[in-house]
Amino acid sequence: VSTIHEAVKPLSWLIGRWRSVNAEATYPTMAPFNYCEEISFETLGQPLLNYTSKTWHPLTHKPMHLESGFLRIKPGTNEIAFMVAHNFGLTSLEEGTVHSNEVIFKSKQITRMTFASDPAVLAIERCFKLKDNGNLEVSVSMETTKTPLTHHLKSELQKV
Template sequence: MEGENAGSALPPMHPAIAPLSFLLGRWKGQGEGGFPTINSFAYGEELLFSHSGKPAPSLLQPVIAYSQKTWKLASGEPMHAESGYWRPKPDGSIEVVIAQSTGLVEVQKGTYDTESKAITLQSELVGNASKVKEITRVFKEVDGELSYVVQMATMMTSLQPHLKALLKKI
């Protein structure tokens, strides 16, 4: 929602979140997708990465909340949405959970590199998916632009490119 944090100060950043502070904020841009079993397509996209400043009492470490939505470029009609939590650890590893609007759930583990501003994720579990067996995601921030590539493997195909996008902070 536009302006949902208008007028409210951001909470202080927890030190565990600091290595991924470049992600924080709202990103908007365009992407393209395809796969051997579907036609190629283009889409608009918005990502939001936010934090609460400190961990919930039940969490050992704070998290970055993540939400994403996409739409058809021509009509603005909604296409896909997902949300989840990113939990960076001091050793450079990261755990991510994502629930997609399609009902699919991803549990991913990976690494982040603060110098190159890159995050590499590999699925540990893809739940509620009859065909998808593996998903990887690679995010990189360069010169104020956030790019990503999503690869996917199904029961019928090996791991190959599915989505890529380039977003700017708004």
């Protein structure tokens, strides 16, 4: 385990591997479903955290949505930036703030491959929150070219 860089100390409660105890996706354009998820926030001693999220189907175990990126903090402030690449052809730059038990983000910029499937995502809002029971709660809302900002994901994960 690397030493935690002074700059990322406000984010230290996020560091580790987290495994879902429940996770549900909903959206007006689809039937709700459950999924499994593992999230990792890792430090290599740099002033940033390395992030991955892997999700899979609970019955077939087939991989679903995958994300990989970096979480940075403006040293000495509570301002944070989250750069994420999504496996379905999209990248998001999200910015927000860190508090004692949560980080909240709004997308600043989203880019997509020319051959990514429609609808395009116009905005993402998300929150990672450390609950009183020590679990991590993740919630994500998104806006697309067809649907205004609406809840898409909610998961609760236990530290592995």
